[in-house]
Amino acid sequence: MRRFFSSPVTKTMSSYAAARTAATGKNVWVEFIDLALKYKPANLGQGFPDFAPPTFLKQALARAAMIDSLNQYTRSKGHGRLVQAIAKYYSPLHKKEIDPMNNILVTVGAYGALYCGINSLVDSGDEVVVIEPFFDSYLPCIKAAGGIPKCVPLRPKSKEVLLSADLTLDPDELAAAFSSKTKAVLLNTPNNPTGKVFERKELEMIADLCKKHDAICVSDEVYEYLVYEGEHIRIATLPGMWERTLTIGSAGKAFSVTGWKIGWTIGPAELIAAAHSIMVNCNYTCATPLQEGVALAFEREWEQKGKNDSYFVELPSVLKEKRAEIVKMLNDVGMKPIIPQGGYFILADTAPLNVSFEGEDAYDFQFCRWLTKSKGIAAIPSSAFYSREHSHLAGKCVRFCFGKSESTLQAARARFEEWKKEF
Ligand code: PMP
Ligand code: GLN
Helix, strand or coil: CCCCCCCCCCCCHHCCCCCCHCCCCHHHHHHHHHHHHHHHCCEEECCCCCCCCCCCHHHHHHHCCCCHHHHHCCCCCCCCCCCHHHHHHHHHHCCCCCCCCCCEEEHHHHHHHHHHHHHHHHHCCCCCEEECCCCCCCHHHHHHCCCEEEECEEEEEECCCCEEEHEEEHHHHHHHHHHCCEEEEECCCCCCCCCCCHHHHHHHHHHHHHCCCCCCCEEEEHHHHCCCCCCCHHHHHHCCHHHHHHEEEEEHCCCCCHCCCEEEECCCCCHHHHHHHHHHCCCCCHHHHHHHHHHHHHHHHHHHHCCCHHHHHHHHEEEHHHHHHHHHHHHHHCCCCECCCEEEEEEEHHHHHHHHCCCCCCCCHHHHHHHHHHHHHEEEEEECCEEEEEEEHCCCCCEECCCCCCHHHHHHHHHHHHHCCCC
16 A cells, blocks of 8 residues: 655555556566676577667768758658658559658657557456567566557467477467457567468468458557568558558668667558557657667658668678578577577577476576676576466477677677587
């Protein structure tokens, strides 16, 4: 209970904090980023590229900062030049004339897009179907909005999971998670952390359930340009889905500038207006020079589309090589990687290494702490991407990020090799 008479000095967070703050729980990034700062491992943990972002983008930002008017507030729903550029780029991809003024909302990263989207849809008691493993912000966000998550895990198609495509949805389990209370479903393709790229028939199954239960699909597609096998299919392009889909993107992931924190949502005008009503009283608008920079990047991409100079062609081809490198590295040390079709993460089963721990925490958390402190390599526990109910499905898997510079990957390789000598 709140202690009204405690002095400001003795006041504790828990006595004053709103109930919704309890929905957050422990945040995996806070612990593992602090650990990486302290131990300075070869950092294959947090998902950000530590190689240089494209020069054209840095130059665009520098130029924008020199134009006085671009250092002031811009349009709340999204800077004019950016929404024009996004509409132009995405209209053919969505097979739909996207209205830059009404079908797009620019937010503080994809985090902001998820927060505004979920909070604009979910009322207390509404159910939200979440396909897991999922990006860890989904559940706290749903719960803080008063929603009830209904988690449906991807399950192994066969005994041995070698590829992310071996993880699939059980159609009956998915259908059973929907009800008359379902307000939305959260999808992430390519998926973080598995790298799964959802196939057309899987998306059709989700789309049919959305239509049957009159639910909205929030489709997190921040890794849309990082696909190595399969095809990135936008669920919004399936029949009857434009009207009921919010599609989320991130400049951080598309252009390797995670620090810029520019995200966007594309969707029907009414849903965008609702998401904007959440955003307008929180951020009101996003940083103008950064939006101008991302606009110029999309304009450039439009001109280079499909050519070798396109960043969306260059980045996945570079990352595909890094994927091969990390697969070899993990195999060599005796782990069992699950080869991702997309994104820049890879899950690996650490069970064959036979490392044991005494503590009571989840095995993968203990493993990742130990790997950072004792072996100088950072990874993220995969159970952080599961609901408590299904966290056992994470097993002894941990997540490595291979969207890293050659020097970071080399450092990790050297440390793995050092470790191997102990076997
Ligand atoms: N969704 C997924 C699946 C992510 O991995 C991330 C982290 N990049 C986000 C959303 C948040 O993206 P941003 O950094 O643009 O806020
Ligand atoms: N999306 C990134 C990841 O999955 C970073 C998330 C974060 O640092 N909060 O690693």
